[in-house]
Amino acid sequence: VLAAVGLGVWLGTRPPDAPEASAPPAATPTATAPAPTPTAPVPARDLFVGTCGSCHSLDAAGATAGIGPDLDELRPDRARVAAAIANGSLSGAMPAGLLAGDDAARVAAYVARSAGG
Numbered sequence: 173v174l175a176a177v178g179l180g181v182w183l184g185t186r187p188p189d190a191p192e193a194s195a196p197p198a199a200t201p202t203a204t205a206p207a208p209t210p211t212a213p214v215p216a217r218d219l220f221v222g223t224c225g226s227c228h229s230l231d232a233a234g235a236t237a238g239i240g241p242d243l244d245e246l247r248p249d250r251a252r253v254a255a256a257i258a259n260g261s262l263s264g265a266m267p268a269g270l271l272a273g274d275d276a277a278r279v280a281a282y283v284a285r286s287a288g289g
């Protein structure tokens with residue numbers, strides 16, 4: 173609210189020749205979101221974006237890369253994703269063991285849940 177009031181004051185006090193078309197700067201989501209604590213697990217979506225999003229498309233994660241198969245089209249189940257993460261691809265195009273343990277399991281579940289959306 174304070175920011176909106178401040179913006180209103182700022183807009184109201186601008187010189188009359190200022191261009192009216194300029195939109196007020198959008199607030200960045202990170203400016204108000206609480207910083208994650210170091211011990212909080214990284215959300216599966218973020219893990220996917222950071223680890224897999226450079227090669228795969230997945231609409232739910234906003235990933236649009238085309239090196240590996242489009243996961244929305246492939247619609248792998250959880251076991252298939254987990255196997256892909258553990259083993260990589262025979263061609264070596266997808267490295268094995270990109271994630272391990274709980275991270276791998278959470279991303280496998282996330283992909284199985286979100287693919288096709």
Ligand code: HEC
Nearest residue numbers: 223224227239240241248252253256261262263265266270
């Ligand atoms: C360096 C690029 C790259 C990265 C990073 C990558 N992949 Fe892949 N992925 C590929 C390629 C290429 C294929 C196709 C391999 C093939 O068919 O030989 C593939 C195949 C797959 C498959 C299909 C496997 C199957 O059963 O057909 C799944 C599921 C998959 N990746 C999930 C993931 C997930 C989840 C991550 C992140 C942990 C990830 N990939 C990271 C390149 C990548």
